Amino acid sequence: MESSLRQLERLKTAFGGGSGVSKLALLRRLEAARLPRARDVERLHEALCFLRAYPDDAAVLAQVERMLAGFSERADLRRSRSALRDTGIAGTEIRFPFFLFTAEWLARRWGDRITIDWGSFKDKGQLEKLLPLFALYGETPALDEYALPVREWIARMKGRRETDAAFLIRRFRAALPDPFVREVIFERLDIPIRLAPGRDTPARTRAKHWSSPVVHQSGPLLRTRPSLEEEVRRPPLAVRAVTPREGRELVNLAREAMVTRSRDLDVFAHGDPRDVRLVDCGEGLQFALIGAVPERRLLLEAVYGMLTLKNGVPVGYVLVSALFSSSEIAYNVFETYRGTEAARIYGRVLGTVRHLFGSESFTVYPYQLGHDNPEALRSGAWWFYQKLGFRPRVPHLRRIMRAEFRRMRADPTHRSSLATLKTLAAENVYWSPGRPRDDVIGVLPLPNVGLRVMEYLAGRVGSDREGATRACAREAAALLGLGSLRGLSAGERLAWERWSPLVLNLPGVRRWGVAEKRALVRVVRAKGGRHESDYAMLFDRHRLLRRAVRALAEGKA
Numbered sequence: 001m002e003s004s005l006r007q008l009e010r011l012k013t014a015f016g017g018g019s020g021v022s023k024l025a026l027l028r029r030l031e032a033a034r035l036p037r038a039r040d041v042e043r044l045h046e047a048l049c050f051l052r053a054y055p056d057d058a059a060v061l062a063q064v065e066r067m068l069a070g071f072s073e074r075a076d077l078r079r080s081r082s083a084l085r086d087t088g089i090a091g092t093e094i095r096f097p098f099f100l101f102t103a104e105w106l107a108r109r110w111g112d113r114i115t116i117d118w119g120s121f122k123d124k125g126q127l128e129k130l131l132p133l134f135a136l137y138g139e140t141p142a143l144d145e146y147a148l149p150v151r152e153w154i155a156r157m158k159g160r161r162e163t164d165a166a167f168l169i170r171r172f173r174a175a176l177p178d179p180f181v182r183e184v185i186f187e188r189l190d191i192p193i194r195l196a197p198g199r200d201t202p203a204r205t206r207a208k209h210w211s212s213p214v215v216h217q218s219g220p221l222l223r224t225r226p227s228l229e230e231e232v233r234r235p236p237l238a239v240r241a242v243t244p245r246e247g248r249e250l251v252n253l254a255r256e257a258m259v260t261r262s263r264d265l266d267v268f269a270h271g272d273p274r275d276v277r278l279v280d281c282g283e284g285l286q287f288a289l290i291g292a293v294p295e296r297r298l299l300l301e302a303v304y305g306m307l308t309l310k311n312g313v314p315v316g317y318v319l320v321s322a323l324f325s326s327s328e329i330a331y332n333v334f335e336t337y338r339g340t341e342a343a344r345i346y347g348r349v350l351g352t353v354r355h356l357f358g359s360e361s362f363t364v365y366p367y368q369l370g371h372d373n374p375e376a377l378r379s380g381a382w383w384f385y386q387k388l389g390f391r392p393r394v395p396h397l398r399r400i401m402r403a404e405f406r407r408m409r410a411d412p413t414h415r416s417s418l419a420t421l422k423t424l425a426a427e428n429v430y431w432s433p434g435r436p437r438d439d440v441i442g443v444l445p446l447p448n449v450g451l452r453v454m455e456y457l458a459g460r461v462g463s464d465r466e467g468a469t470r471a472c473a474r475e476a477a478a479l480l481g482l483g484s485l486r487g488l489s490a491g492e493r494l495a496w497e498r499w500s501p502l503v504l505n506l507p508g509v510r511r512w513g514v515a516e517k518r519a520l521v522r523v524v525r526a527k528g529g530r531h532e533s534d535y536a537m538l539f540d541r542h543r544l545l546r547r548a549v550r551a552l553a554e555g556k557a
Contacts, residue, residue: 004029005040008047012054013340015217020056027051027063038080045071045089046336049204053313053337054217061214071205072197088260090205094195095120096262100186101179101269103169103193105255110201111166116151117192124150127189134171165193179295195259202256204336209253211246212312215284222344228389229433231347235355238280239289247273250288254307257314261334267305267319270296275531279356281348284311287318289356294491294528299498300446300549301328302357302536308345310337318349322357322536324546326440329353330368343388357536361432363442364390370425382424383416390429393436393443397427439550449552453501469497476500479510480517488525495528506548507557516544 008026011019027048035041048064048071055061071077072091077084084092095117098106106114118124128150131143135157143153151164158167168191176182195201242250251271258265268290275291288307297303298321306318315337319330331349333342353359364385370377392398400423407414416424428442438444461468473496477485480503485493503509503520512520519542526535539545551557 002040004033005035005043005047009043012047012050013221015054015056015221016219020060023051023056024060024063027060027067031063031067033076035076038083041074041076041080042084042087042089045087045205049313049336052208053310053315054221054340055214055311056218057216061216068205072203086262088202088204090203091197093197094202094259094262095192096259097190097192098259099264099266099269100172100183102255102259102264103165103186103191104173105269106193106195106259107166107169110195110198112161112163113196113198113201114165115163115194115196116154116165116168117194118151120192123189127191128153130185133175134168165191202259204257204260207253207256207260207314209250209286209288209309209312209314212286212309213284214311221340223341225343225387226347228347228350228431232350232354232433234351236279236281236287236348236352239356240278240280242276242278244273247276250276250278250307251290253314254288254290254305254317257307257317257334265305265317265319266296267292267303268307268317271305277531279306279352281352285309285345285348286312287349287352289352291532294494297495297527297532299502300449301441302532304533306349306352308333316345320353320357321441322353322359322533323441323446323539324439324444324550325358325540326361326363326437326442327353327357327359328363328365328441330365342384346388356533358540360434361430361437361440362390363428363430363440365428365442366425369429370421373425377418377421377425380416380421382421382429385429385431388431390431392424392427392429394427397424400424439546444550444553446553448555449502449549452505452552452557456505457501468501472500472504473497476503479503480521481514482521489528491528492525493528495524499524499527505552506545507551508544508548512544516542520545 004026008023008030011023011026030044035044048068051060051064052068055064071089077089077091081092086092086094086096088094103114121127131150131153132140135143139157148156154164154168158164172182172186176185197203251268251273254265254268254271258268270292271290272293277289279287279289281287286309288309290305290307292303301321301323304320304322306320307314308316308318314334316331316333318332321328329349331346333345350362353362367373368376369382369385386401392401400420404414404416404420430436430440430442457465457468473485476496476499477483485496488496503524509517509520519538523535523538523542523545526532526538529535548557
């Protein structure tokens with residue numbers, strides 16, 4: 001069977017010329033096979049996932065779907081369960097210290113399948129100190145007098161049909177109702193959670209948006225690098241706002257894509273089903289654009305996650321921050337699908353972001369390039385972006401880049417050393433189809449805006465930040481001519497409260513005309529509205545607001 005598996009791996013990226021018939025024969029042979037090693041089982045699984053995303057024809061796809069549907073029942077997989085832990089394959093367990101809101105989501109949906117991985121839990125002492133928070137007062141005499149291990153205390157406190165992890169997550173929520181406080185304390189504990197496999201627990205084997213159209217791969221994959229100048233000006237074929245029900249399905253699909261790869265992404269964890277759109281780029285490529293609930297939006301930038309779908313299969317994700325007609329983009333292709341269409345899909349990312357956010361300048365931050373990210377460093381991520389046209393702005397990095405070019409011309413086999421890549425990855429790289437600007441994300445020091453607001457509040461109220469919130473909200477409403485906050489939605493009211501100290505500190509705002517003040521009201525309301533992308537577009541159209549925020553960021557006000 002090793003020979004058949006190798007042939008399938010070799011053929012999986014070949015299309016046309018009868019390759020589908022050959023793949024089908026190999027798949028049928030491997031369906032009945034019993035593979036000897038755990039690694040072989042995983043190799044077959046990855047080939048199946050790839051062919052589900054890139055099927056030659058209906059017959060190949062039907063065979064793949066049948067094999068994936070029964071994959072967890074394969075005898076060779078059952079024999080290798082422990083060795084396949086953390087692969088995300090159906091029928092295997094996942095262990096990871098999930099962020100709080102992912103842990104709460106797991107507890108709501110699969111509370112009977114999650115437990116604490118006590119053997120990997122390093123900070124049990126800190127959890128023990130918190131036990132009185134989770135108990136009723138009548139239980140405190142026991143906690144005060146008996147010295148039991150924290151694991152035993154939780155075993156005594158939880159219900160008979162309740163797991164230790166589900167109990168702890170639920171008690172955190174009850175004892176600490178403020179989600180931001182709860183998040184800080186929970187995530188400092190770094191509690192490792194074990195998710196046991198079940199019929200519908202997250203698994204890459206089952207990951208698919210079933211209503212997506214399927215486009216068969218009849219010809220060779222397009223591996224050439226696109227022209228970003230052309231791609232950024234080409235809008236997607238369609239952008240469709242989905243129903244809240246489909247929005248929930250897509251948010252859950254995105255969360256599962258992270259869980260099954262032992263990852264977490266805040267914008268997916270806090271995804272808002274009301275702010276989900278499907279972007280159709282043709283040829284079976286879609287992006288599920290997911291915004292965050294208003295409570296979890298940043299003050300300035302608009303942030304979205306994009307789950308990349310190929311024929312409904314999650315093949316990667318994108319994180320987008322937008323402001324000042326610019327975007328910072330984090331781009332990831334899941335390992336199973338690398339080496340195929342990464343550059344082409346990236347071109348469609350830029351075209352989609354420009355269409356939805358009006359971005360005309362793009363940046364990639366150091367982590368994506370390899371800074372404190374060994375995976376990106378080894379993959380040569382910096383050169384991926386460089387070859388697409390991205391460049392550093394820092395002069396000494398540009399000199400290093402040019403020196404590497406000279407070495408490559410002298411010796412075509414030359415590859416940049418890890419040390420060189422680490423140096424290059426220390427700063428953002430940028431690309432723009434037009435003239436570079438300085439008022440863009442990555443260049444503009446936006447954290448200085450927060451410092452200015454902090455100085456204002458410290459001088460005005462000191463510790464009474466809650467009183468300041470109410471007072472600033474009233475004063476900002478009066479300043480901008482908003483008679484009452486009663487007509488605002490809950491999200492809009494929250495955005496107003498958060499923005500009001502900034503509004504009062506905008507240089508020159510008191511001299512603005514009525515039209516400019518009304519436009520600022522619309523900007524702030526959009527920050528808490530249904531689609532945060534509306535906020536980004538309204539902000540960028542407000543010339544005086546852009547100028548004022550830039551002045552605060554640059555310390556010129």
